[in-house]
Amino acid sequence: xxxxxxxxxxxxxxxxxxxxxxxxxxxxxxxxxxxxxxxxxxxxxxxxxxxxxxxxxxxxxxxxxxxxxxxxxxxxxxxxxxxxxxxxxxxxxxxxxxxxxxxxxxxxxxxxxxxxxxxxxxxxxxxxxxxxxxxxxxxxxxxxxxxxxxxxxxxxxxxxxxxxxxxxxxxxxxxxxxxxxxxxxxxxxxxxxxxxxxxxxxxxxxxxxxxxxxxxxxxxxxxxxxxxxxxxxxxxxxxxxxxxxxxxxxxxxxxxxxxxxxxxxxxxxxxxxxxxxxxxxxxxxxxxxxxxxxxxxxxxxxxxxxxxxxxxxxxxxxxxxxxxxxxxxxxxxxxxxxxxxxxxxxxxxxxxxxxxxxxxxxxxxxxxxxxxxxxxxxxxxxxxxxxxxxxxxxxxxxxxxxxxxxxxxxxxxxxxxxxxxxxxxxxxxxxxxxxxxxxxxxxxxxxxxxxxxxxxxxxxxxxxxxxxxxxxx
Amino acid sequence: xxxxxxxxxxxxxxxxxxxxxxxxxxxxxxxxxxxxxxxxxxxxxxxxxxxxxxxxxxxxxxxxxxxxxxxxxxxxxxxxxxxxxxxxxxxxxxxxxxxxxxxxxxxxxxxxxxxxxxxxxxxxxx
Numbered sequence: 001x002x003x004x005x006x007x008x009x010x011x012x013x014x015x016x017x018x019x020x021x022x023x024x025x026x027x028x029x030x031x032x033x034x035x036x037x038x039x040x041x042x043x044x045x046x047x048x049x050x051x052x053x054x055x056x057x058x059x060x061x062x063x064x065x066x067x068x069x070x071x072x073x074x075x076x077x078x079x080x081x082x083x084x085x086x087x088x089x090x091x092x093x094x095x096x097x098x099x100x101x102x103x104x105x106x107x108x109x110x111x112x113x114x115x116x117x118x119x120x121x122x123x124x125x126x127x128x129x130x131x132x133x134x135x136x137x138x139x140x141x142x143x144x145x146x147x148x149x150x151x152x153x154x155x156x157x158x159x160x161x162x163x164x165x166x167x168x169x170x171x172x173x174x175x176x177x178x179x180x181x182x183x184x185x186x187x188x189x190x191x192x193x194x195x196x197x198x199x200x201x202x203x204x205x206x207x208x209x210x211x212x213x214x215x216x217x218x219x220x221x222x223x224x225x226x227x228x229x230x231x232x233x234x235x236x237x238x239x240x241x242x243x244x245x246x247x248x249x250x251x252x253x254x255x256x257x258x259x260x261x262x263x264x265x266x267x268x269x270x271x272x273x274x275x276x277x278x279x280x281x282x283x284x285x286x287x288x289x290x291x292x293x294x295x296x297x298x299x300x301x302x303x304x305x306x307x308x309x310x311x312x313x314x315x316x317x318x319x320x321x322x323x324x325x326x327x328x329x330x331x332x333x334x335x336x337x338x339x340x341x342x343x344x345x346x347x348x349x350x351x352x353x354x355x356x357x358x359x360x361x362x363x364x365x366x367x368x369x370x371x372x373x374x375x376x377x378x379x380x381x382x383x384x385x386x387x388x389x390x391x392x393x394x395x396x397x398x399x400x401x402x403x404x405x406x407x408x409x410x411x412x413x414x415x416x417x418x419x420x421x422x423x424x425x426x427x428x429x430x431x432x433x434x435x436x437x438x439x440x441x442x443x444x445x446x447x448x449x450x451x452x453x454x455x456x457x458x459x460x461x462x463x464x465x466x467x468x469x470x471x472x473x
Numbered sequence: 474x475x476x477x478x479x480x481x482x483x484x485x486x487x488x489x490x491x492x493x494x495x496x497x498x499x500x501x502x503x504x505x506x507x508x509x510x511x512x513x514x515x516x517x518x519x520x521x522x523x524x525x526x527x528x529x530x531x532x533x534x535x536x537x538x539x540x541x542x543x544x545x546x547x548x549x550x551x552x553x554x555x556x557x558x559x560x561x562x563x564x565x566x567x568x569x570x571x572x573x574x575x576x577x578x579x580x581x582x583x584x585x586x587x588x589x590x591x592x593x594x595x596x597x598x599x
Contacts, residue, residue, distance in 0.1 A: 215512035238513055240478075269508060272565065273478040277592040281599055283491040285483035291520050310599045322597040335593050470594040 002035070003057050004071040005169050006149070007045045011205070017390035017406060018208050019049065021362075022060040022404035025211040028052060032095045037076070039164040042056055045112070046149075046169070048073075054174055061175025063235070065182075065204045071147060071171030083168050087131060099131070104138035105146060112151040124148055128170075136409070137432035145173040183258055184266070185230065191261045192252050194225040196305050198298055202384045202394075203231035209364045209390065209406045219292040221279050221352060224248055226259040226271065228296050237293075242275040244308050244337060249274050249440040279348050280309035280340065280425075290358045291415055299345050301368040301402070302442045307345045312336030341440065342368070343430045346381045351421040354385040355413045363407045369393075370400050370444050378403075385411040399445045474590050476529050477564045480521045482590065484576035484583070486598040494525040495574035497532045502572075508563045514557055517564060518548050520569065531562040538563055 007015045020032050026245035045068070052055045054072070061070040074095065075086030096103070107128065109121040109443040116124075125148070135143070149169040187193060198206070205226055211415070212218050213235035220228050223241025225248065233239050241259070243249045252258020263270045277283055290413040300307035314320040316338040325333045353363040358379065363386065369378050380388065380403070523542035530535030530538055537559050547556060573582040574590060581598075583593050 037543045152589075215510060215516065217516070234478070238510070244587070244593070246591060250587050250591075267540060273475060274589055275478065278588055278594070281485055281594060283482045283592040285522075288481055288520065291481070310594055310596075312596060315596055322599070324569060324597045325595055330595070333595065335595050 001053065001057075002048050002073065002458070003174065004073045004169060005047045005049045006068045006071070007047070008066050008068050008177070009045050011066060011392070011394065012043055012203075013392035013394070014205050014404065016047070017392055018064055018066055018205060019060055021209050021211055021406070023051065023056065025063075025213060026056045026059040028056060035210050037169075039167070057144065058175040062178060064208065065179070065201060067175075067177045069147070069176045070174045072174055073169060073171045074428050075148075075170045077168055078166050080124070080168065083170060084127075084130060087128075087170055093132070098144045099133050099135065101134035103135040103143040104141075105133060105135050105144045106137060106139055106142035106144045107148065109148045109150070112149070114152060116150075124150070147171055147173060181234070184232070184279075187227070190225075190227070191227050191265050192257045192259065194248060196298065196300075197225045197227040198229065198231075199227075203228050204234075206296050206364050206404065207231040207235050207237075209404065210296045210298075210362050212294060213333055216293035217291065218294045218296055219234050219356070220297045221295065221349065222297045222299055223259070223271075223274065226262050228298065229271060230262055230266065230268065233263060233271075234266065234295060238269070239271045240273045240292075241271055242277050242279045243280070246276045246334075249276050261458075278310045278337075279352065280344070284356070289355050290354050290361075290444045293358055294360060294362045294364065295349075295353050295357060296362075297341070297349070298366045299349060300340075301366075302342050302440060303368065303400070303445050306442075307340035307342070308337035308373060309340035309344075310335060311338045313338045316429075318432075335363060346429070347421075347424055350381060350383040350386070351366065351417075351424075353407070354383055354409065354417055354421075359407045359409055359412060363405075363409070365405055366402045367405055368396075368400055368402050368441055371395070371398065372442055383407075385409055385413060385417060397445070400441060401408070474585050474588055475565055476526060476533070476567055477517060477521070478497060478590065479569075479574070480526055480564075482574065482592065483526045484579065484581060485592075486576065486579060486581060486594060489576065489578050491578045492576055494522070494577070496527065496577060497529055497569065497572040498575060498582070499533055499569055500572040501570040502533050503568050503570055504566055505568055507561070509558065509561055511554070511557055513548050514560055514564070515548055515593065518560065519545075521564070530567065533567050535563055535567055 005019065016034065027099050033050040036042065036044065037046050037048065040046055051060070057070045061067045074090045075083050077083035077086050101136055107125045109116060109124050147170070152166045153164055181204060182200055187197055187199055190197070207208060210218060210232065212232040212235040216237045218229065218232040218237045220239070220241045223229060223243045226241060228237040229241055252261070259274060260270050312320070315322050349365065357363060367380060380391070386407040387410045388436060390404070390408050392404040393401050394404070395401045479495065479497065482495060484495060486492070527538045527540060530536070543556060547553070568588055569585050570588050572585045574585060575582050
């Protein structure tokens with residue numbers, strides 16, 4: 001069945017992948033078919049999607065964050081006469097069950113890119129007299145909600161994509177996103193925050209990409225304050241986290257202000273385990289594998305927060321040999337840590353995921369990219385065990401963005417994979433400085449802009465994304 | 474730290490081959506109730522080392538688990554939940570709040586404070 005999916009006009013790259021992940025979660029086997037309405041651009045809020053049943057459509061919409069509404073389309077047209085023809089040709093067998101006399105209904109008018117007066121809206125609703133509504137009107141809590149959606153032709157000037165021709169849709173609402181989750185979970189009222197805590201909306205999107213659900217185990221190897229796991233827990237998953245910084249994981253800011261309290265605040269089950277460990281030297285017993293249903297995280301990019309791994313700065317550079325801490329100082333000794341480059345960090349993450357994810361399990365993580373004027377091809381991390389299924393860009397500044405990568409484990413962890421990872425690990429150790437330089441975006445983000453460049457480029461600078469790129473933020 | 478976590482961890486000091494299971498030195502053990510989720514337990518059952526779980530539970534004062542690993546079919550069947558409930562209690566409801574995990578090969582102690590195990594290696598162990 002085809003449904004009209006109307007998205008919130010924000011985080012444009014994240015919209016379809018969310019629906020696709022949720023479709024898979026709710027039982028769709030095949031990849032989804034999408035269609036655009038006539039004359040619409042890919043960034044439009046309006047998309048037609050093919051789903052197996054109304055039940056799946058409803059489940060997807062209710063669990064999503066970006067679906068404004070999912071509708072069974074009864075008709076469409078460029079004017080109200082065409083709309084009437086279209087609705088009348090929609091089979092009665094599909095319409096009558098929802099027009100019954102013992103049900104209640106409501107018709108609303110929504111416009112995009114313009115506003116209508118109350119009278120104008122009434123006029124449009126009244127034009128639908130040819131539809132045999134038998135039930136009673138209920139404006140507060142109707143059984144069936146109908147929507148007239150109207151948009152005029154417009155230029156690219158109002159934050160929306162340009163439309164070449166006026167279009168009107170009429171549909172029955174099947175489901176919509178529960179955006180009330182956002183004010184409830186907003187970081188503003190979170191007990192324990194850190195500088196890189198993930199905002200609630202994005203954390204829920206990540207949890208949806210990971211298909212977090214009851215009975216599943218979701219792991220975050222860079223747990224910090226637990227902001228991503230909170231969203232996964234809200235969707236019913238069991239959670240587990242690790243971090244190299246013991247102050248964040250064990251202490252927080254006090255007995256009522258720590259990772260545990262972040263979960264208790266919302267009445268959510270606390271994580272099954274929180275550990276202090278180094279992802280570069282993980283303490284998993286050999287033979288343990290395929291444990292997690294999903295790994296969701298936001299690794300340190302090295303821009304606002306850098307990653308750490310075991311070994312002091314001098315040891316890693318080879319200036320000093322690994323030293324032994326005297327017996328009497330060992331108990332409270334905090335082992336030194338050194339810089340952990342993004343390249344090595346992501347390599348270790350992929351290796352961990354290859355080993356510890358169940359087959360078809362998902363790895364969802366953010367990866368920073370520099371926004372190049374030339375629009376050169378960005379190369380994302382790859383691994384033989386994984387298939388990349390979604391890439392969603394979120395612009396952070398004029399210099400860089402981050403992309404949410406969703407990977408699915410399609411090949412089992414083998415000895416070859418283990419051996420290749422071991423060799424890479426040794427390579428990183430022996431060439432510590434060289435790898436610190438590669439893929440280091442901190443300097444690119446913070447370098448002062450060249451004044452001469454600014455003048456010449458501002459006119460010729462072609463933004464790869466169109467004017468309303470603000471919607472990609 | 475729950476026994477589920479303990480069942481996953483081993484000592485990873487350079488050169489150590491027999492780092493699992495870590496012996497538990499318990500100073501403070503508490504019991505915290507957790508919602509019973511049979512699907513999750515069944516998924517975990519396939520991943521744990523049973524004998525080591527029984528041993529670890531005993532060191533925390535819980536001896537109700539059968540010595541031998543139950544047959545997978547017993548766990549899968551929805552009929553008798555008493556065994557699953559025991560597994561639930563041992564795996565998720567027993568907490569080591571304060572103590573240490575000791576490497577069987579080197580004797581190195583990994584401290585457990587406020588329920589969080591510290592698995593970080595010292596400079597000469599990596």
